[in-house]
Amino acid sequence: MLTVASIPDMSGRRYRDSRGKTLEEYPRPSVAVDTALLTLDGDLGLVVLEVRRNNGRGWGLPGTFLHEGETLADAVDRSLQEKAGVAGLHPRQLHVFDDPTRDDRGWVLSVAHIDVVPVERLESRHVDLTRLAPVGSPGRLPYDHPHIINFAVEHIQSRYADTPDPDRLLGDEFTMLELRLAHEAIAGRPLQRDWFRRTMEPQLVPTGEMAAGTRGRPAELFRRRP
Secondary structure: OOOHHHOOOOOOOOOOOOOOOOHHHOOOOEEEEEEEEEEEEHHHEEEEEEEEOOOOOOEEOOEEEOOOOOOHHHHHHHHHHHHHOOOOOOOEEEEEEOOOOOOOOOOEEEEEEEEEOOHHHHOOOOOOOEEEEEOOOOOOOOOOHHHHHHHHHHHHHHHOOOOOOOOOOOOOOEEHHHHHHHHHHHHOOOOOHHHHHHHHHHHEEEEEEEOOOOOOOOOEEEEEOO
16 A cells, blocks of 8 residues: 555656647647627628738737637737727627638638627727627738637527527617518618517516607517526
C-alpha cells in the first residue's frame, strides 16, 4: 500500500500525454471572435453591422484575436467597443468556424457570436467606421464572413418562424401589422396573413388600446404573452 510519503510528487513535472508529448509540442490555431450584429433598418430590412478594416480597404464583421487570459465574451465586448463604438450588448455564441483554410493569414478558427437588437441600440456606433448592410447583399467581405452572416440569418429565421419577435425588436407593444412586417423582413419574403395571425395571436395579449397616428381604421395593440 502506498503511504503519503511514497506517492511521487508530480507538481514539478510537465503534463505529457500517452505519446509522451507536452501540450506545447502540438501546433495550435490562433483563436478569433467575429460578431454578426443584426437589426432592422427601415427600407433596408434585416441588416448586419460591418466595420471598416484596419488597412482601410473594404469592410468586415467586427472581430479580434483572443488575448492571453481573456474570455471569449470579453474579446467580443472589446472588439465591438474598439472597432464599432458599441457597448452594453451581450452577444451569444453562434458557431465555431474551423476550416483550416478559412483565413489567408494562417490557421485561425473563429468563434462566431450573434446579437439581434433594435437599431436604437446602435446609435453610439462610429458612423465613419461602420455601416449597416443588407444581409442579402453584404458586399465583398474577407475570410468566411459571408458564411457567418448566412449562418446567423438562418439562426434568427428559425427563432422567428413561429414565435412573435423573440428578440424584442419592436418593443413591448405593437400592432399585428408591425409584427408581420418585422417577421417578413427577417424571413426575406411575404408571409400569408391569415396563417401569420393564427400562429401569433395565441401568443399575444390584447392591450385594449389602439395605435395612435395610423391611417384608416385604428389598429389594436398587442403584447407578448408572459
